[in-house]
Amino acid sequence: MARKIEKIVLAYSGGLDTSIILKWLQETYGCEVVTFTADLGQGEELEPARAKAAIFGVKDVRIVDLREEFVRDFVFPMLRANTVYEGQYLLGSSIARPLIAKHLVAIAREIGADAVAHGATGKGNDQIRFELAVDALDPSIKVIAPWRQWNIRSRTQLLEYAEKHRIPVPSDKRGEAPFSIDANLLHTSTEGKILENPAEVAPDHIYRRTVDPVDAPDAPEIVTIGFESGDPVAVNGKAMTPAALLTALNELGGRHGIGRLDLVENRFIGMKSRGVYETPGGTILLAAHRGIESITLDRAAAHLKDEIMPRYAEMIYNGFWFAPEREMLQALIDRSQVFVSGEVAMRLYKGSASVISRTSPSSLYSSDLVSFEESSIAYDHHDAEGFIRLNGLRLKSWAVRNRR
Structure with missing residues (x-):
């Protein structure tokens, strides 16, 4: 028999989707939901998320400034490797998810929560990133992914749920689906x-x-x-x-x-x-x-x-x-x-x-070695002849075989 969920920590942006998820978690699990909003320098005012969470009766609202930790412990280590995905992408979304998951788990441990929840969809990469991170950090914590569990299958149904539960829907969220940013x-x-x-x-x-x-x-x-x-x-x-x-x-x-x-x-x-x-x-x-x-x-x-x-x-x-x-x-x-x-x-x-x-004080570049002028470093141009001859040996064997 599955254990009863008593407390959930939700990764909460304060936007429409996670506000609907917040209400759905309360309604579905009938337990306390704690919201966690990460300040990663997204350039938005985050305090409104606190007010929105309070509308749903959330007593424990966490807004944490993670900007320095994000750059120091996640972006910079990745930069040391000159990291790009498929030759171009600098992994801006990918590198943020493990940090968010880390703090979701930390808060869950602190308050004794049974589960964490995220708003990633069932078609994207973020659901994998969040959940693999939780698995690695604390496999005893259950992960709830509403987009894979509820019966909401369209944007129309999402807005209908919001209307039914009196969740404010901004005017720019009505009609055609907005860009995902x-x-x-x-x-x-x-x-x-x-x-x-x-x-x-x-x-x-x-x-x-x-x-x-x-x-x-x-x-x-x-x-x-x-x-x-x-x-x-x-x-x-x-x-x-x-x-x-x-x-x-x-x-x-x-x-x-x-x-x-x-x-x-x-x-x-x-x-x-x-x-x-x-x-x-x-x-x-x-x-x-x-x-x-x-x-x-x-x-x-x-x-x-x-x-x-x-x-x-x-x-x-x-x-x-x-x-x-x-x-x-x-x-x-x-x-x-x-x-x-x-x-x-x-x-x-x-x-x-x-x-x-x-x-650089630790430069390996030597002007003497690369200069066309007489070098003060011992380098004999004749040494290159033997170097080339040895490297060409296998090519000569390959060419002779091909001519046969």
Whole structure:
């Protein structure tokens, strides 16, 4: 016999969908529901979520500022690996879910809740990310996914449920389904409506964080980023906390139209989906980090990182942040960053972020070695002859065999 649920912690945005879920949980399980709203720098006023939860009689409303933890403990470790999914996506939504799940579990443990609940749909990746994270952190906690359990199967039925239970429906939520938008300090993503047809051009009005590169300033802007052990620590010589640094670069990148991406991606659940992403600060940091690595990482170490990065990105995208294999790869990546310190100058211009200079006290770059002038370092040009001969030996054998 299934145990009775006495208390639930709900990941609550304060929007229409999670407000309906809140009421449905109370009605279905007849127990106390605690709401948890994560401030990840989504740029919205979060206090209204407290008032909305109070309307439903919620006595314990949690709104937690996670901006510094999000950037320091999730975004930056991912950045150390130069992580992109399917060659383009900087994983702005994917990397936020394990942090939210971590705090859902922590609150559940603190108050003795039996279950946590989320508002992710049954077709998306987020349901997997939330639930795999909970499984890894505390398998004794039950996960409730209303979109997979209730009998609401359409937006019309959703609005009817809201009307029946006197849940306020904003005027912009009536009629056609709105865009699905997710935002945090790293990115803004937009899905749905016209974007569901990959042949349609994304309308200009969906972009919220970046100007059209065509309309960006006609003069480039130079910004310097300081790194210590693989993590960015300063902008233009000014030391900043992780969240403040990303916020500053988001403003700079957005002004220059940097970080726009229109992508058709492969969901873990088994379907393709289209999203429009804006990741201005993250795009600058990715280019800058590769810039500082170019002079501080050994060739084999750099190439090994590039080989494992797609696997690491897939782990994050698919929801395995707390899995042992991701932690093993993170240890390898972090070891590679010991000497990745220095400063990179970036040119921001019309949608592009380009490295124009890089310096490091731990640089492996040797002007003597690469110079066409006489080198002070012992390098005999004749050594290259033997090196080439040995590497060509197998090619000669292969060519002789082919001619036979």
